[in-house]
Amino acid sequence: MKEDAILVINEVSKYFEGLKALSKVTIEIPEKCIVGLIGPNGSGKTTLFNVITGFYPPDEGKILYKTLSGIFVDITGLNPHEVFKMGVIRTFQIPRLFPSLTVLENLLITPLNQRGESVVNSLRRSKWLREEEELVHRAVNLLKTFNRLNIASKYPSELSIGDIKLIETLRGLMTPARLYLLDEPLAGLDLHTARSLLRLIWKLNKNHGLTFLIVEHRVDLLMEIADFIYVLHNGSLLASGTPGEIINDPKVVRAYIGE
């Protein structure tokens, strides 16, 4: 186990009624890196995210996570909100925005331990007003980066699919975490927006030392920022390496093009 890893997935398997979705996958996510996870459809990428974040407990294997104090803890099968509280944030491949909340509110929901979220404090406005204002500012700035200020008070049902996808990712980025699991953040985005999103991710990574694990089908774009790539195929790890190595790996090419 590398000491610089933040998340270690150790021989994790997951079965669905006999079907092997993941078989003995071992992945290490180095801290302060952008790690790409690619693979054809049905190769188990989303299942891996679900297993990490506690949506399903794995059938075998362990998931270890390095806390701030530098020791590894076993987070296998924790509840999703507990995983979140340890600093692991995920986004969904099929966006799950809250339909009756505006875009702004959807962004504001993420930050953890907001003072106004306890019953007692919610009754005393003075306790949470300032924090709320700060959060609104953060959200507005984030929207501004993508020139989406005009949709701030719209409802998800009024947005284009690309915008929904973008907001889903931005919702994850609203709060500082140590590890982001982004599930196809670029899907449906126009090239310009996609590049600004990548630039934001890159900045967050470089300036704040945040770690990203990104599932993406637009491999070309991903390669521009990823430090390391894992390739999944039929539930098991096919290859791993730097973007340059992966591009030249014949196994990967075969998996993508198909037999």
Place this chain on the structure above:
Amino acid sequence: MELITNTRFMLIIASTLLIGIVIGYTIGYYMGQTTVQTTQTTPIQRKYILGVSIALSGPISSICVQWEPVVRMAIDDLNNISRSMGLNLVFEPYILDDKGSPEEALKNAQTFYAAGIRIMIGPPLSSQLKAIKAFSDANKFIIIAPCSNSPTLAIPGDYIFRTQPSAIAESEALAVLAIRENIRSIISFHIDDEFCNVFSKYFKDSFEKRGGRIVHEIVYSPGQADYGTDVATLASFARSLTPDAILYCGYGTDGANILSHAAEEPALRATRWLVVESFYGASEVLVPKIIEFAQQVRMIGIRPAPLVNPLYDEFVNRLRNYGGTPTYCSENVYDAVMIAGLAVLRTGGSTDPDELREAIVQVAKTYYGPGGWGLLDENGDRVQAAFKLWTLSMVNGTPQYVDIGYISDSTIVMES
């Protein structure tokens, strides 16, 4: 924009309501006017409205809906009296449905009070009466309850009167009858409501004092779909405990259901049945199957009524003209309306509660109606110590309720 449409919409609703009410009032006003004009010749009329709260819908509606013609008849009688006395007072009923629910009864009382009405007839159930008691006490609102006889409400000094005789004397009379019929062990089977609980409790006391024994008590809840299993439970106990008789207390709807199930149960056909007046008069019980069963088990029922009372027969006959049939308590409803109206006439149409209360007590002393003498005790409850015995049988091919005797001061007389 949204706000504007909202307010506009609410305005529309409010104005529709308002218009509806205004139209309602006008119609009602003119209808009231026309009826007054056709029946009256004297130009100056004073309307005196009596509030009536009865359960026109809900679980006990089959009984109470028959009270409405009774009320109309009593009001007509009162108006005739008023006219013959040369008074210019015209009585009008103000009938509201209380659905058999305590909350609705309280609402009705408050509605009456706000409309300036000071006397209310009803509500039918003791539980409803309790919900109004606090309101009545605070506002000196007079209530004449026709059908409640629970001793828990026998409280002196309040503004509640009841024209149903107390259950205590009646249960004692039935106990005396049971002993005389050589009944020593009884299973008590009754609905879980105040009237029947009280009756069975007092019956138990007086029956066991006289050497009988209640071997088991089965209580079933009101307002259920069907009572087949309750009858099966009763039959099981009747088979294992072999009582001399079953004491049954229930109302028309559940009574018809239970008796028709019981008619198919051998264990229940082998014992005597004693019943209480609460389903007397209910038409759904009058089916051949139940009549045959009643004959088989020599069913005897009891009901409070004076020994000889031609007024009751006259009441029944006249009620037909109003499209009503007598049910449980209908004679008490008539008496309640009459006592209220006569008291109002006595005060000359007063609305002062204390004056009215005094007048009611005085009027009741000399009142005699289809339910017998109206005398009220210190709790405002009717005093009555005579009871008729009845059963179900075929008369000229039609099933009917038939009187078979009476009890007065522990003397039992059986006709035929």
Place this chain on the structure above:
Amino acid sequence: MIDVLSFAIHWLTYFTIYAILAITLVLEAGISGITNFGKVAFFGLGAYIGAVVNTYTLLALLGYDVNTYTPFTAQGVSVLSKIAASEPIIVIMIFFMSLAISFVITGLFGRLLIYPVIRVGAGFVGFTLLSVGEILRAIYMNTHFLGGTYGMFGIPQPFTWLRSPVLSALCYLAVTFSIFLSAYILVSRIHESPLGRVLRAIRDDDVAALFLGKDVPRIKSSVFFLTSGLSGVAGALYACYVGSVNPQMFVVLVTFNVWAMIIIGGSSSPMGAVLGAALLSLVDRLLQYATPVIGGVLFSADYLRPIFIGCIMIAILVKKPMGLLPEKPPKITAGFLRKALEEIGEVNEGGCDTCD
């Protein structure tokens, strides 16, 4: 012709009590998505607790033997009415104590109940809670201590000693109104706060909320504690207002009356709940004056009242399916947004504290 003051007092008392139920139901069902079809269970429990505290404790405190002077016998009730008229301080003290006790016990009951109930899918929570209400009703009916089918009565109204019925009713109205007002402020504050946002998110998609770090069961249970407790207080207020409790008062229909109020008013706005409660209770009472006058020879005129109410309900809902006052985003956050946008409009190169 109609005594407006008396009408207004009684309608308002009734309305404020039901409005407390409606507002709490908005927080439960409209904002947090707990379809509570067992509202009457908490209302009834609170009423019974209020009844017990206001009678048994009072009698015991003043040295009466509670076994002879039970609050469902004529003796007990006479004694209670004497106490209510002569002991203002202790009666009022016990009354407020009963409200507090109702709040705590009913709230805890709700909190305990949410754990088994939350396991049931959102669509089934309603019926599970409805069964709780019916089970409780059977318990009241079969408990001798609570009067069984006799119910309990003679529960003192805390201001009876004022002698004037209008004055005491007004005082009581002041109490119910202030509790209603605080419930309203409470719920609308929660609605506007970040907690309200989380609750609405949970209502929309509880799995996604879970993945965003919200401890859904814990949040739901603390909200349910609050709303059940308030429903209990409404129950205790009702018991003291009516002066009696009876198992027959707490039937399923009460729950759906409250539901009708919030749906007609707009199920997720507290103001809508108040509006719905006011509209339905007022229409019912006003129609009581209208229907008997319309009069019928063929049938009882008062049958028309529920028919009118049913038609009004259908008409409003068909016309405005979101209720009279649909949900709107909270004002405070929207205000901050406007402010932030203005600032950015002025300072075009606004900093981004996350991105650089």
Place this chain on the structure above:
Amino acid sequence: MEIARALICSYVFSWIYILSSIPLTLSYRTTKVFNFAHPVFITYGAYVAIFLNEFLNKNTPLFIAALFSFTTGGLIGVLNYLLIIRPLHQRGASPNVHMIATMGAWFVYQYALYIICQVLMKLRGASFLSYPSVEYVDISYIQRAIGLNTPQYIVTSTTLGLVVILSLYVLLNKTMLGFAMRGIADNQILATLCGIPRDKLMALTWFLTGGITALSGILWVNFSGSTTPEIGLHVVVINFAAAFIGGLSSLLVTALASAALALTENIVFLFLSYHLGLQPTIRLAIVFGVVFTILVIRPPLGAGGGLPYRFRTRIGRKVAGP
């Protein structure tokens, strides 16, 4: 112990509950509407039989009663659909709004029935608000002809129940119509895209729902010794319980749950009251207790939704050490 009566009761009740709760599940599954006007179908079904009985001078054949009840219930269902449910659906109302609107409809129908009863009472002089049981002449005739001595309601409920269930089975599983209805139930948008005429199919579903439920009413008047306008309400509580246990989607589980609840209500209860001396007053509480337990211990899968069960079982589990 009088097992026989309890058995008969649970048998007849099973049929009554099945005939009224299967349509409830069917209508929810197809239209996603909690129909609070469901008791109306039962009550009106029963009262059609009662009015027929009164106006045919107590010579009502079962098939005539069934025909009239079915039509009346069906028409009420279609009327509800056209006047309330479709406009609400078109305006995108939430299920709760449908629920309260149908509750308003229930008020209207319920009190309209009271008015009808009172008017007819004035005309006929008979009390309709509580009516004794109705015997069907054709069934009596057949019974006499083949010498069958059992109580009539056993014959009636068996015949009617089997006929209805079989035809419903054939309709849903063997005809194109049934496939279309199930298609609508599974995915409304997709079904509409496939060319299924949604409106007509919905109206048909409501017709069937109303009609079949009304048939339980005519069984009821045959069985029970007294019928009031309230019976729909008493029966519908069990219907909702059964439908919920069936997850609001499975007709088979709903039917089984109906039968199981009828058994609980009758045989289990008789056993408890005879051996443990429990009073019949807690009968309904026991039924609700059973429902509560089933819903909590084994939450039904189906239209309910909600947090997956596993997220709640491990609450408070400690984080494992390094």
